[in-house]
Amino acid sequence: MQSYKKFEDTIAAISTPIGIGSISAVRISGEKAIKITERIFKARDGTSLYDVKGYHAKLGRVFDGKKPIDEAVVLIFKAPKSYTGEDIAEIFCHGNVFLIKQVLRLAINNGARLANPGEFTKRAFLNGKISLEKAEAITDLISSNYKTALDASFSVFEGKLGEKIKEIKEKFIDILSELNARIDYPDEDISDLDVVNMKNKIKLANSEILKLINSYSKGQVIKNGVKTAIIGPPNTGKSTLMNLLSGYQRAIVSDIPGTTRDTINESIVLGDLNLVLTDTAGIRETNEKIEKIGISRAIDMAKTSEIILLVLDSSKEISKEEIELLNLFKKDKVLIILNKSDLKETICIDEIKKYSYEIVKISAKTGSGIENLKEKIYKLVGFAPSDTESLIMINERHLDILNRSLKLSDDAEKLLKNEPLDMTSEIITNILEILTEFTGENINEEVVNMIFSKFCVGK
Ligand SMILES: Nc1nc2c(ncn2[C@@H]2O[C@H](COP(=O)(O)OP(=O)(O)OP(=O)(O)O)[C@@H](O)[C@H]2O)c(=O)[nH]1
């Protein structure tokens, strides 16, 4: 049976975005939630909120003293059947910023305290309503800018990562019990430890941990997008490509070389992959002051990007400057785009092939070759569309837990010999303790506070 904590304060916050909308909500949670709401809200049918059952709503009016300020719906949740495990009243008003702030102020004047960031979810965690990794998945979910990141955090929220960790823990428990049987009952008639078999079991658990750790870099890619610079000489069609990928006329396109001066950013979705694109000034020798600044920005951008799309004009012969560009960057982050494939090909492809970059032919003007481009970008990033279907870790704390576990588990595997088994047993016990940090069962208060401080107010 879950025991529920009694928090002294009843907390309140605006739970909907601050802005104009059809409704806004104030959430009040704690022992006095209903008492406070009863002071500022009167149901139209005269029912006292104390008599309203959990999961039931009442239509009525919110009062500032004797003055009604808005018509509202109050939704009641009764402890322990609520998000926090406490009594909760949610007041739904019309979506006006001043109005909802006034309702919050009324709740506070009548005995609630303003909730800290993440405090509702923190109470839910401390009341055993959700595990820590699920609480974290809620922040990841709310802050996801991309659909794939949203899917990944939702699968953590649904408990998929928790299940995987449980499986790994069971593997270690199995190993530990075999070791401990021999340590605790040395005189009993138990067969000698099969060291090779035991090492294999540890290796298997290791490989499961490693799989999750490896998914983290993919998690970062889908969470933050891949920083991608579009660079190349002037007039090769960089801005045209930027516009094609963005789906609208983001950058100015013209046949005058040197059109783009500054860097231009746009986040785009390419199939299942998110790219943070930067279109840059065409690189060439120039004495023009502003253009020079733009070119140096382009080079800086290329250096700090994860991948570079180097756009060349395939209808022209390759220039000395282009050859210099080909020498400038690391091979594994560059994709050569031979643009203007709708025109007659003049560029000497063999010359470019010498540099052993990946090459793709497209026409940014007609859109031909885009599917090919997408595949080459996936390849360059090391991303497969099916990746989004497997379990992906996106949270840094989870990564840290798994890294620490993996290190110990490696040690355990190396250390394991026939005798003595005590050391290995101790290490495995440690791993199990570390893995428990996932759900937050044995985690200290400071860490809990740090995790919830990253939440937004009202969640
Ligand atoms: N035929 C053809 N023309 C293209 C293609 N892509 C771009 N262009 C034309 O090439 C010219 C230059 O295009 P931009 O996209 O402005 O080139 P840019 O590389 O951004 O040029 P700067 O900003 O000056 O560095 C424009 O007239 C475009 O219409 C293409 O695939 N085929």
Ligand SMILES: [Mg+2]
């Ligand atoms: Mg341009």
